[in-house]
Amino acid sequence: MADCNSVNNPIVPGTKLMKDLMGEQVDYTFYKQPVGSLMYLTSTRSDLLYVVGLLNRYMAHPTTFHLQAAKHVLRYIKGTTTFGVFYRQGGNHQLVGYSDSDYAGDVEDRRSTLGFQFLLSSGVVSWSSRKQPIVKLSTTEAEFVTAFACACQAVWLRRMMEQLDQTQSGATMIYCDNSSTIKLSRNPVMHDRSKHIDVRFHFLRDLT
Secondary structure, eight states: OOTTOSSSSSSOTTOOOOOOTOOOOOHHHHHHHHHHHHHHHHOOOGGHHHHHHHHHHHHHSSSSHHHHHHHHHHHHHHTTTTTTOOOOOTOOOEEEEEEEEOOOOOOTTTOOOOEEEEETTTEEEEEEEEOSSSSSSSHHHHHHHHHHHHHHHHHHHHHHHHHTTTOSOOEEEEEEEEEHHHHHHHSSOOTTTTTTSSSGHHHHHOOO
């Protein structure tokens, strides 16, 4: 891979990874090595977290299909070796969060994948991408659960910053691109389409 051509995206747009029962099996140790290295890189490269999470789901029975996806990520890294986390001196010291989710993105169990990140002084300080624990029945519900996870992380980050004598002034802004989720988080009324959502996720309303 040292002489490979670089690509612009860590995963080909529209690619859906899944179990490939008919595909050619590859040695799982040969697959684990690059994926394990990629997992290590996610500690400083938030742009890799989503695709590495996908690759990690197929450690037990990888095929050439999964290996090619892993190699594609390596090609992406080849062209982005200068990427990293940078913090501006005198930048904005207010913590800002961003949350997003797909809907039923896993083609096998139809569970959604959540993702969020927090910026401080124009640099990312915390990020996460993982599959949600249960199937969601709508995009709004998937986004609501993601916003809940993001809000819980915000609470933890604010407390940690207090211990560092960097107490945040005012509320922490969390951006979400789903208007129905925003309305649901502000409205304490249980609707027919939301009353089945687990009680713990409604903790988001107390923080809004």
